[in-house]
Amino acid sequence: MTGNRLPERPGEVIDRGTSLAFTWNGQGYTGYQGDTIASALAASGVEVFARSMKYKRRRGIMTADHWDPNLFVQVGDEPNVRAGSRCLVAGMEVSAQNVWPSLKFDVGAVNQMVGRFLTSGFYYKTFMRPKWFWHNVYQKVLRKFAPGGRIFWESSTHGAYDKRYAHPDVLVAGGGPAGMGAAIAAAEAGASVMLVEHEPELGGHLRWGDAADLAALAELTSAVEAHPGIEVVIDSTVTGRYDHNWMAVVQRSHEIAPERLIKARAASLVVAPGLIERPYVFAGNDTPGVMLSGAVRRLINLWAVKPGTRAVVLSANPEGDAAIADLEAAGVEIVAALDARAGEDIVEVEGRGRVDKVVLGDGRTVSADLVVIGIGWTAPTSLLNMAGDRPVYDPSAARYFPNQLPDGVLATGGITGNGTTDELVAHGRATGSLAASRALRSRHDRRVLAARARNPEGPKPEFLQDTRTPLARVPHPECYRSSTHGMVDLSEDVSSKDLVQASKEGFDSIELMKRYTTVTMGPSQGKLETVNASAVLAEARNMDMVDIGTTVWRPPYAPISLGALAGRIFEPIRRSALQDWHEAHGASPLLAGQWVRPDHYGDPVGEARNVRQNVGIIDVTPLGKLDLRGPDVTKLLELVYVNKWQKLDIGRVRYGTMVAEDGVVSDDGVTGRLGENHYLMTTTSSGAGAVWEMLEDYLQTYRPEWDVHVTAVTGGLTSINVAGPKCRELLLRLVEGVDLSPEAFPYFHVRRGSVAGVADCIIWRIGFTGELSYELHVPSGHALHVWESLLANGEDLGVRPFGVESQRILRLEKGHYIVGQDTDGLTKAPSAGLGGLVKLDKPDTLGLPELKAAYARTDLPMLVAIQPDDPQVVPMEAAQIVDGDSNRILGRITSSRMSPTLGRSVCLGQVDPSLAAAGTKVTILLIDGRRVTGTVQEHHAHVDPEGVRQNA
Amino acid sequence: MIVVNCPNCGPRNSSDLRPCGELTPRPDPSTASLSEWRTYLYLRENPAGWVTETWYCRNGCRRYFTIQRNTATNEIRDSEAP
Structure with missing residues (x-):
């Protein structure tokens, strides 16, 4: 193991006092606190980190940062970790991924020899024939070559991901000199600022710069830290900018979550991402030891790692020149310093596991183990594109520049031009002030706009025009490809030769070429390769770069884990006041919409039988309950229900069905009249919210002159249905102030009284189960007392709680349909068998023209009760009803259960009108392919169609 | 996610509200022909430009209101109660 660690460097970020032990492919290594995985391995002499995706070529450090296409590793159970930016932690188990059988010897390297099968569009050309070969051979072999690490479904220890919302006045994307200047100036102007930096520390390129850079960095950092108006978010990336400056920020290191998604709404966005160094295309440009100038400067200056011993440097800019100085200071011999501005060039690199020989433009071949490339920059205009900008290529500076931005988005720093540190900071400060002034105006x-909540402070700030002095565009040679072909996309193994071939095959627009060759589609997502791809195409087509354009940058700019996207779930779970009791008494939970409900208490059939024989109680709190008050409630009911409501006396309850404006059954329930201008409406549990919003819609936008006040009381009243032949006897023991006799309190009537000493309960006689039953609506604070009193006072009557499943059995025996189960999004009112309930002679009701049209039709399916002829066969719900032995579908079973009361299966189903008559035989196709017959019944109710039990 | 200005609650994330689509007046159901009714139900202008929309402030004041929104740019103006 070679030691490549240099003596102390002035700007180094490692803590040499803290050694961290870790493993790489099972071998023990050490690094320092502050190292990345890559810098620690490079310091220990590791040169090959990965095998490339298609050709399995050996790959080493190229950019030594987050975008490095060659540094994807597995860390323990976490795949696809970016070793160029992930900080080293003691005990990490790091291994190469996508190698088989090992990093040193990968059989896939044979692909380099069969490369002609893997050229442009090979996805579309190979693996096609013979067809059966795909499943049996290709798929299995290709799996072995699939890039990416291993996922450990069972043993993941990643912890909980999180989510956060933020509302800064100004969000600054990029914490380099310009970004820090912008943040300071914006905060000084009174704006709240969020400063997001991609790297683990602020500073941008100043961090790996010279002494003057480090001094400027220290000054800027302390100014940022001193200002309370700036929140610094490090190791984080603004991954997207959406409408109205809605930004997604992925925060990769956070004390409580492995990754956190910050959703930020900012009045102003300052885009200050700097520039990304661009690789150079030539033969062998992906050989380990070929690095960009930024990579060697980072390795030397941040982590004190000597990147090689004998270097060839190709430079076209001051940053490339600075790399020469850093290399010399690190004791690296400069074999050749080539100046691209003077036309000097590199033609080819030879070497397998490491650079060995370099062929120069002048024909010389030199021996070296390091090739340093500093030939230009890519402007990461992603956030600008997302703000609607179409950046424009400037050939004199060999990069793209922002063009037209909305008022709320401002760009600064290297993405807009070149400058000294002072000039960058000054431009940043001017941008920050401008951003703040616009944010304060907003x-x-x-x-x-929120005048009722808060009053504006002072007059509206003036709109400031953009009077910033732009940064200069320093001329830069256009260096994209040498005289040889090499890799353009290192993530996807796409070479310049592939791109030329694609162009020849006719895929010669940049967007088409991208999809055909997959260039820019790998993990780098264009950061390194997008401009080179355009340049190669421009060359192949003999066109200008300006006319070629680039592919569109879309979010996310940096990857976000699925965990962070899922984050913390804010969806509330609603629980009735009795849910704790249910859980303590063995209830099996049922998630229904937002509610958690008792499905049963262990024996749904027994619970159902007990309701038919004795008495049962069920918690039906999720039933939607709307308190309606005002002189015009009747008009509202006439509008939203299909039936008539004018003659509902006080103390009466009526069933009603709602249809939407398209005539489709939308909800149902009962509404009772409690007083002259006071009603209580119930809705289905799932439709409670929608009905409330619908009532408000018509009251606010259609009939604002109606005097009706709607209050949702679903959670405020706990609803308990007491059902069974002995329920009156039970209630007689607990109810005061109400005459419960059948004569004084008949079916479909409502009374108010006290239950178990709880005053002002609403009691109505209705019957979803088909039994004699009363529904109690009790103030929720007293619900548990009432519930327990019912159980305690009815022991001798056999009272037992029952759950939703028993209720489903009982209501199906009685033939009551459920909106959304027995009806669907196409079920018009006549299909539900509403018969005489629907009144078409009203002047106005929802969906009236559709109702009239529907009742004129004879071809609508009908909801009917069906009994399978074999009483033991319980068809699965959604089983099809077919035409005899054919597969022509004539309907379907919508509800199906074994009836404990009848000892046979009972169903509801929607059938073609030709099958709707009582006594018709239907064929039911079971899920196992068997066909059984059933008979259409006269009534929906299988049990007690005359209603003797409920009217008792 | 766009910001919509509720006349009562001020600017809110659109996820706090429910979009109810282009404002379409409800014809008189007692006189409307089926085809007029279906035009009301299903047909919208859907321009690439300014449109009057109804929104419902479902997590705030629970009021329905209309706004002008440019569907091409998501620029919003004139928020008012219906």
Whole structure:
């Protein structure tokens, strides 16, 4: 193991006092606190980190940062870790991924020899024939070559991911000199600022710069830290900018979550991402030991790692020149310093596991183990594109520049031009002030708009025009490809030769070429290769770069784990006041919409039988309950229900069905009249919210002159249905102030009284189960007392709680349909068998023209009760009803259960009208392919169609 | 996610509200022909430009209101109660 660690460097970020032990492919290594995985391995002499995706070529450090296409590793159970940016932690088990059988010897390397099968569009050309070969051979072999690490489904220890919302006035994307300047100036102007930096520390390129850079960095950092108006978010990336400056920020290191997604709404966005160094295309440009100038400067200056011993440097800019100085200071011999501005060039690199020989433009071949490339920059315009900008290529500076931005988005720093540190900071500061002034103006607007909540402070700030002095565009040679062909996309193993071939095959627009060759589609997502791809295409087509354009940058700019996207779930779970009791008494939970409910208490059939024989109680709190008050409630009921409501006396309850404006059954329930202008409406449990919003819609937008007040009381009233032949006897023991006799309190009537000493309960006689039953609506604070009193006072009557499943059995025996189960999004009112309930002679009701049209039709399916002829066969719900032995579908079973009361299966189903008559035989196709017959019944109710039990 | 200005609650994330689509007046159901009714139900102008929309402030004041929104740019103006 070679030691490549240099003596102390002035700007180094490692803590040499803290050694961290870790493993790489099972071997023990050590690094220092502050190392990345890659820098620690490089310091120990590791040169090959991965095998490339298609050709399995050996790959080493190329950029030594987050975007490095060659540094994807497995860390313990976490796949696809970016070793160029992930900080080293003691005990990490790091291994190469996508190698088979090992990093040193990968059989897939044979692909280099059969490369002609893997050229452009090979996805579309190979693995096609013979067809059966795909499943049996290709798929299995290709799996072995699939890139990416291993997922450990069972043993994941990643912890909980999190989510956060933020509302800064100004969000600065990029913490280099310009970004820090912008943050400081914006905060000084009174704006709240979130400063997001991609790396683990602020500073951008100043961090690996010279003494003057480090001094400037220290000054800027302390100014940022000193200002309370700036929140610094490090090791984080703004991954997307959406409408109205809605930003996604992925925070990779956070004390409580492995990754956190920050959703930030900022009035102003300052885009200051700097520049990304661009690789150079030539033969062998992906050989380990070929690095960009930024990579060697980072390795030397941040982590004190000597990147090689004998270097060839190709430079086209001051940063490339600075790399020469850093290499010399690190004791690296400069074999050749080539100046691309003077036309000097590299033609080819030879070497397998490491650079060995370099062929120069002048024909010389030199021996070296390091090739340093500093030939230009890519402007990461991603956030600008997402703000609607179409950056424009400037050939004199050999990169793209921002073009037209909305008022709320400003760019600064290297993405807009070149400058000294002072010039970058000054431009950043001017941008920060401008961003703050626009943000404060927008804050004023928001306060005016929310005038009821808050008053605006002072007059509206003036709109400041952009009077910034732009940064200069320093001329830069256009260096994209040498005279040889090499890799353009190192993530996807796409070479310049592949791109030329694609162009020849006719895939010669940049967007088409991207999809055909997969260039820019790998993990780098264009950061390194997108401009080179355009340049190669421009060359192949003999066109200008400006006319070629680039592929569109889309979010996310940096990868986000699925865990962070899922984050913390804010969906509330609703529980009735009795849910704790249910859980303590063995209830099996049922998630129904937002509610958790008792499905049963262990024996749904026994619970159902007990309701038919004795008495049962069920918690039906999720039933939607709307308190309606006002002189115009009747008009509202006439509008939203299909039936008539004018003659509902006080103390009466009526069943009603709702249809939407398209005539489709939307909800049902009962509504009772409690007083002259006071009603209580119930809805289905799942439709409670929608019905409430619908009532408000018509009251606010259609009939605002109606005087009706709607209050949702679903959670405020706990609803308990007491059902069974002995329920009156039970209630007689607990109810005061109400005459429960059948004569004084008949079916479909409502009374108010006290239950178990709880005053003002609403009691109504209705019957979803088909039994004699009362529904109690009790103030929720007293619900447990009432529930326990019912159980305690009915022991001798055999009272037992029953759950949702028993209720489903009982209601199906009685033939009551459930909206959304027995009806669907196409079920018009006549299909539900509403018969005489629907009144078409009303002047206005929802969906009236559709109702009239539907009742004129004879071809609508009908909801009918069906009994399978074999009483033991319980068809699965959604089983099809077919035409005899054919597969022509004539309907389907919508509800199906074994009836404990009848000892046979009972169903509801929607059938073609030709099958709707009582006594018709239907053929039911079971899921196992068997066909059984059933008979259509006269009534929906299988049990007690005359209603003797419920009317008792 | 766009920001919509509720006349009562001020600017809110659109996820706090429910979009109810282009404002379409409800014809008189007692006189409307089936085809007029279906135009009301299903047909929208859907321009690439300014449109009047109804929104419902479901997590706030629970009021329905209309806004003008440019469907091409998501620029929003004139928020008012119906």
